[in-house]
Amino acid sequence: MLLAQKSSAPEPIDDFEGWLNAFTQTSVLIEFAALVVCALLAWALVRGLRRALGQDDIRSIWFGRRNVDGVLFPLMLLCLAFVARDVLSKFVSVALLKVAIPVLVSLLVIRVGVKVLQAAFPQSKWVRPLEQTISWLVWLIMVLWVSGLLPVVLLELEQIGWKVGNSHLTLRNMLEGAVTAGAVLIFTLWLSAGIEARVLRDATGSELSLRKAISNAARAALMFVGLIIALSAVGIDLTALSVLGGAVGVGIGLGLQKLAANYVSGFVILTERSMRIGDNVRVDGFEGLITQINARYTVIRSLTGRESIVPNEMLIINRVENLSLADSLVYQSTMVSVGYDSDVAQVQALLLEAALNQPRVLRDPGPIVQLSNFGADGLEFTVGYWINDPEVGQGGLKSDINLAILAALRTNHIEIPFPQRVVHQR
Numbered sequence: 001m002l003l004a005q006k007s008s009a010p011e012p013i014d015d016f017e018g019w020l021n022a023f024t025q026t027s028v029l030i031e032f033a034a035l036v037v038c039a040l041l042a043w044a045l046v047r048g049l050r051r052a053l054g055q056d057d058i059r060s061i062w063f064g065r066r067n068v069d070g071v072l073f074p075l076m077l078l079c080l081a082f083v084a085r086d087v088l089s090k091f092v093s094v095a096l097l098k099v100a101i102p103v104l105v106s107l108l109v110i111r112v113g114v115k116v117l118q119a120a121f122p123q124s125k126w127v128r129p130l131e132q133t134i135s136w137l138v139w140l141i142m143v144l145w146v147s148g149l150l151p152v153v154l155l156e157l158e159q160i161g162w163k164v165g166n167s168h169l170t171l172r173n174m175l176e177g178a179v180t181a182g183a184v185l186i187f188t189l190w191l192s193a194g195i196e197a198r199v200l201r202d203a204t205g206s207e208l209s210l211r212k213a214i215s216n217a218a219r220a221a222l223m224f225v226g227l228i229i230a231l232s233a234v235g236i237d238l239t240a241l242s243v244l245g246g247a248v249g250v251g252i253g254l255g256l257q258k259l260a261a262n263y264v265s266g267f268v269i270l271t272e273r274s275m276r277i278g279d280n281v282r283v284d285g286f287e288g289l290i291t292q293i294n295a296r297y298t299v300i301r302s303l304t305g306r307e308s309i310v311p312n313e314m315l316i317i318n319r320v321e322n323l324s325l326a327d328s329l330v331y332q333s334t335m336v337s338v339g340y341d342s343d344v345a346q347v348q349a350l351l352l353e354a355a356l357n358q359p360r361v362l363r364d365p366g367p368i369v370q371l372s373n374f375g376a377d378g379l380e381f382t383v384g385y386w387i388n389d390p391e392v393g394q395g396g397l398k399s400d401i402n403l404a405i406l407a408a409l410r411t412n413h414i415e416i417p418f419p420q421r422v423v424h425q426r
Contacts (some may be wrong), residue, residue, distance in 0.1 A: 027092035027301035034084045040078035061115045061190065071115055074108040079300055091190045099146055106142035108134050114411055115188050119193040170288040188226030192219040258313065262296045265312035269293060275315065276324060280330070280390050283310055284320040287392050303393050323390060328389040329362070334398055336405055337378040344371065347381060347414060360397055362386045378417040 046067045048053075055063050064070030081104055085097040113134045117127050119291065144150040153173050161170035194219045269275055270293060279290050281300060288302035298315060300308045324331055338347050348369045355367035367385035374380070383405070409416060 013164070014049045025093065025095070027088075027094075028034065028096050031084075031088060031096035032091060033102075034088060035081065035097065037220040038080035038084055039077055042073055042080055045076050045204075046070070046073050061119050064115065069111075071108070071111050074104060074288065076110050078108055091150055102145050103144050106138045109152070110138050112190075113138075113186055114184075116193065120189040170225045184226050184229050185223075188222045192222045195219075195222075258311075259296070262311050265316040266295045266298075269312060269315060272350065275320070278324075280323040280328075283308070283315065284318065301392070328388045328390070329365075330385050330388070330394070330397060331384060331386055332394060333382055333384040334402055334405075335372065335380060335382050336402075336409075337380050337417060338409065339378050339417050342379065342414050344379070346381075346412065347409075350408040350412060350414070351381055351383045351405060354408055355383055355401055357404060358385075358397060358400055360387050360389060360392070361401075362388060377419050378415075 030176060046063065049072070050063050050067060060070060062070050062072045064073075078101070078156060081097060081101055085094055088094055088097065109281075114131045121127050157172040157175060158170050161173075163169075183382065197292055267324055275290060275293070275298070277290050281287070281290060283300065284373065286300060286302065286308045288300040288306075288308065290298060291301045292299040292308075296312060298310050299310060300310060302308070329390060336351070351369045352367060355361050355369075358361075361367055362385070365386050367383060370382050370384070372380050372382040383401065385401075387394070406416075
């Protein structure tokens with residue numbers, strides 16, 4: 001563990017005046033120049049690797065938005081600083097690099113934690129405070145390490161302890177266990193983020209939901225394994241978790257039935273692919289596009305901007321209209337009445353032209369015009385047509401076609417009859 005590696009720590013600063021004199025020597029300038037050269041060389045290596053590997057993703061954990069804000073730059077700089085310290089220690093008394101190396105180690109630890117959390121939870125509000133907490137803790141440990149007070153603090157923490165059952169716990173053991181557990185969880189999050197990025201790469205349409213299910217399952221499995229390893233590192237007996245598992249099972253069977261049903265329903269939806277991200281569905285009178293399929297709920301967004309959060313169980317046990325399951329074609333129709341004295345062939349041609357003039361109306365299958373009914377006031381014609389982009393909107397297209405029909409009928413002096421009733425009086 002990091003806190004237990006006393007052998008690699010710098011020498012304690014017992015004599016402040018001697019430590020200050022070491023930094024006033026001319027050799028410090030040589031160390032500073034070597035450190036600058038190491039930084040430039042590390043930047044050049046990271047930039048070359050980025051170009052060679054074609055890493056243009058600004059969310060990359062290794063490279064980051066720029067070449068210096070990823071994990072790879074402080075790692076390269078730390079390795080080069082170790083080499084520079086070993087080389088310079090043969091010729092001059094090293095002082096600056098002894099302090100620089102712990103600082104670089106701390107920077108590397110902070111950068112790993114921050115980048116992994118940003119990649120694993122990109123939109124979580126609690127990530128920012130956690131990043132700041134990690135930074136403050138790491139810098140505090142670094143100061144204690146450089147000043148030589150870390151072994152003293154650890155020794156004092158070891159004296160504070162209590163007995164829990166057959167185990168004797170101390171503050172030092174708890175602190176070291178927390179650091180180990182955090183490191184294991186960060187590693188599992190890093191691994192799961194890499195798997196998710198690889199699985200979801202270039203995923204569109206019907207593949208996106210299935211790949212999302214695979215990435216979620218992989219993350220859950222890795223987090224579970226990481227948690228088990230972390231608990232073992234802390235010293236918790238895992239056999240005691242069997243009682244907790246039984247209690248959780250009883251709780252799910254009694255009080256968490258709905259919650260468990262939603263999670264199981266979400267898994268069924270993702271594996272069966274009966275509904276996918278991007279499908280246009282109608283559920284309980286609400287119509288819109290599926291934007292998210294999560295483990296517990298599904299988000300449906302209507303064309304008006306409203307979002308409906310639907311529990312997954314509802315999508316399994318209720319009737320759901322998927323308007324784009326087999327394909328994205330959607331049929332629409334509008335109806336118009338004309339007078340009985342109108343030329344039927346001319347009316348059909350005008351109605352067909354009004355539909356074809358709209359670029360969103362498909363040509364294959366093309367629109368059709370039918371004399372659908374002999375109404376009480378006139379001949380009733382139905383104009384049917386197909387579109388393949390219902391997510392853009394349907395009401396606006398129908399309105400445009402109705403306006404075009406109205407203009408065409410008025411131009412050709414074809415009457416749209418008013419409702420008429422004949423009253424006979426004796």
